[in-house]
Amino acid sequence: VTRLVLVLGDQLTPTLSALREGDRGRDLVVMAEVADEAGYVPHHPKKIALIFAAMRKFADELRDEGWQVAYTRLDDPENGGSIPSELLRRAEEAGASEVLVTTPGEWRLIDALKHTPLKTRFHADDRFICSGQEFRDWAEGRKALRMEYFYREMRRKTGLLMDGDKPEGGEWNYDSENRKPPPEGIERQRVMHFTPDETVEEVLDLVEDRFGDNFGTLRPFWFATERGQARRACSQFMREALPKFGDYQDAMMRGEHFLYHAVISLYMNLGLLDPLEVCRDAETEYREGRAPLNAVEGFIRQILGWREYVRGIYFLEGRDYTARNGLGHKRALPPLYWGAETRMRCLSEAVGQTRDEAYAHHIQRLMVTGNFALLAGVDPAEVHEWYLAVYADAYEWVEAPNTVGMSQFADGGVIASKPYVSSGNYINKMSDYCKGCDYVVSRKTGEGACPFNLLYWHFLDRHRDRFEGNPRMAQMYRTFDRMDADRRETVLKEAGAFLKRMDAGEVV
Numbered sequence: 026v027t028r029l030v031l032v033l034g035d036q037l038t039p040t041l042s043a044l045r046e047g048d049r050g051r052d053l054v055v056m057a058e059v060a061d062e063a064g065y066v067p068h069h070p071k072k073i074a075l076i077f078a079a080m081r082k083f084a085d086e087l088r089d090e091g092w093q094v095a096y097t098r099l100d101d102p103e104n105g106g107s108i109p110s111e112l113l114r115r116a117e118e119a120g121a122s123e124v125l126v127t128t129p130g131e132w133r134l135i136d137a138l139k140h141t142p143l144k145t146r147f148h149a150d151d152r153f154i155c156s157g158q159e160f161r162d163w164a165e166g167r168k169a170l171r172m173e174y175f176y177r178e179m180r181r182k183t184g185l186l187m188d189g190d191k192p193e194g195g196e197w198n199y200d201s202e203n204r205k206p207p208p209e210g211i212e213r214q215r216v217m218h219f220t221p222d223e224t225v226e227e228v229l230d231l232v233e234d235r236f237g238d239n240f241g242t243l244r245p246f247w248f249a250t251e252r253g254q255a256r257r258a259c260s261q262f263m264r265e266a267l268p269k270f271g272d273y274q275d276a277m278m279r280g281e282h283f284l285y286h287a288v289i290s291l292y293m294n295l296g297l298l299d300p301l302e303v304c305r306d307a308e309t310e311y312r313e314g315r316a317p318l319n320a321v322e323g324f325i326r327q328i329l330g331w332r333e334y335v336r337g338i339y340f341l342e343g344r345d346y347t348a349r350n351g352l353g354h355k356r357a358l359p360p361l362y363w364g365a366e367t368r369m370r371c372l373s374e375a376v377g378q379t380r381d382e383a384y385a386h387h388i389q390r391l392m393v394t395g396n397f398a399l400l401a402g403v404d405p406a407e408v409h410e411w412y413l414a415v416y417a418d419a420y421e422w423v424e425a426p427n428t429v430g431m432s433q434f435a436d437g438g439v440i441a442s443k444p445y446v447s448s449g450n451y452i453n454k455m456s457d458y459c460k461g462c463d464y465v466v467s468r469k470t471g472e473g474a475c476p477f478n479l480l481y482w483h484f485l486d487r488h489r490d491r492f493e494g495n496p497r498m499a500q501m502y503r504t505f506d507r508m509d510a511d512r513r514e515t516v517l518k519e520a521g522a523f524l525k526r527m528d529a530g531e532v533v
């Protein structure tokens with residue numbers, strides 16, 4: 026009898042566990058572009074186009090390898106609109122009652138697949154360096170699940186940047202040499218762009234037609250949509266940008282959307298690039314003397330450490346994670362996140378490039394858009410939906426721990442030991458955004474004071490009970506308490522007035 030082999034849009038890997046378990050002479054691969062997946066949040070049009078185009082090409086690749094593939098396009102009249110309904114339809118057509126599935130990267134789909142009448146066999150997604158069991162074993166009995174210790178385990182396990190049983194160069198982490206402010210005139214070679222072929226053009230037309238009203242610019246579309254292209258983009262990064270990755274990892278510059286970042290999360294998360302292979306390639310750059318240790322260690326830590334760690338946390342913490350709201354934040358996400366006018370230059374830059382590219386690098390996400398939402402007390406569920414929608418690399422297993430945990434501290438400190446908040450000073454140090462801003466970053470109160478300066482103290486004041494005892498935040502409270510009482514009152518009053526204006530829909 027025929028079985029179905031389900032391949033989801035972010036499972037475009039020839040060695041996928043469900044495909045390994047399948048029999049290409051007998052089983053039927055099912056792939057489907059469905060309204061439910063394209064619409065559970067208002068995804069950026071570039072993200073939808075990337076996924077559909079890469080899916081279509083992967084289906085062709087599987088056919089070339091001898092698989093039978095039942096592929097449903099979004100505009101097929103028979104399209105059932107969801108993954109379960111498409112599975113049922115294909116099962117009926119093929120007379121199948123069993124489905125092989127690689128466990129999806131989000132609870133929503135796992136649960137949906139568990140509730141079909143078909144016999145569903147889940148196979149672990151082993152495209153990650155750390156398995157679910159390994160992560161649970163590591164977490165077992167630990168009071169705090171800090172990434173740094175997990176990362177060291179992963180270094181030992183893989184042998185990446187190891188010198189026997191010691192870390193290469195003697196240290197596990199070289200961040201003290203990283204994260205320099207950007208010098209004048211910093212720029213990088215263009216990230217590799219790919220001209221849309223016929224398949225991509227066809228998808229672009231479809232997306233324009235169906236999702237043209239979603240936030241985000243569809244064209245020009247330049248993403249890689251197949252493995253070979255993604256590999257070329259990644260090698261170009263290794264050659265041209267990796268050596269400076271560490272130095273300017275946190276820098277932000279107007280008009281420079283990518284700096285020395287790899288822009289590969291969107292490809293890795295789809296399954297077009299293998300994370301361990303990427304780490305090994307980066308290590309080779311170091312071993313062969315083309316990139317310094319601080320850059321390569323920092324880069325490998327993002328993938329071997331952070332990426333694996335957040336996945337472990339997502340599955341460890343369970344289904345309610347995205348609903349957590351540890352700080353009780355209730356404010357609606359301001360329209361400026363969807364492109365409405367703002368006088369804050371850092372936010373207009375970060376949101377503007379997000380609209381154009383479906384991309385922003387980590388510090389833009391964490392210290393500009395994330396920082397502002399946290400300081401302003403925005404409901405983390407709304408913040409989570411925004412990040413899930415607007416970035417081409419956003420899937421819940423990776424986005425939710427970063428947003429709900431790292432950025433909004435809504436998980437109560439599972440991921441971060443203190444909230445990532447800062448005043449305007451940090452943004453000014455790491456970027457050139459403040460130069461063209463309507464607000465004055467050096468001004469703490471009064472006309473033109475930078476809203477980050479006001480909201481920073483407002484946040485600390487609101488959450489004094491929660492954070493005053495945190496040794497890593499004691500210094501901030503001491504600084505606040507040393508201000509004279511009048512000044513403190515002015516800061517809080519002005520912050521409150523700012524929030525009121527924002528809530529009333531004024532341009533802030």
Ligand code: FAD
Pocket residue numbers: 285286287288289290291293294324327328331332333335385386387388390391395412413416418419420423424425427428431432
């Ligand atoms: P680089 O800076 O070049 O880093 C290399 C790789 O390391 C990335 O491709 C990525 O795979 C990995 N990486 C780096 N930081 C992280 C991290 N914190 N968590 C997981 N992997 C990491 N990343 C996503 O892939 N999808 C998301 O939806 C996502 N949402 C985020 C939301 C918030 C609020 C924050 C603060 C971060 C989020 N990140 C997310 C992490 C990070 O910002 C992106 O992985 C990174 O910006 C991708 O760009 P890049 O490929 O140029 O990365």
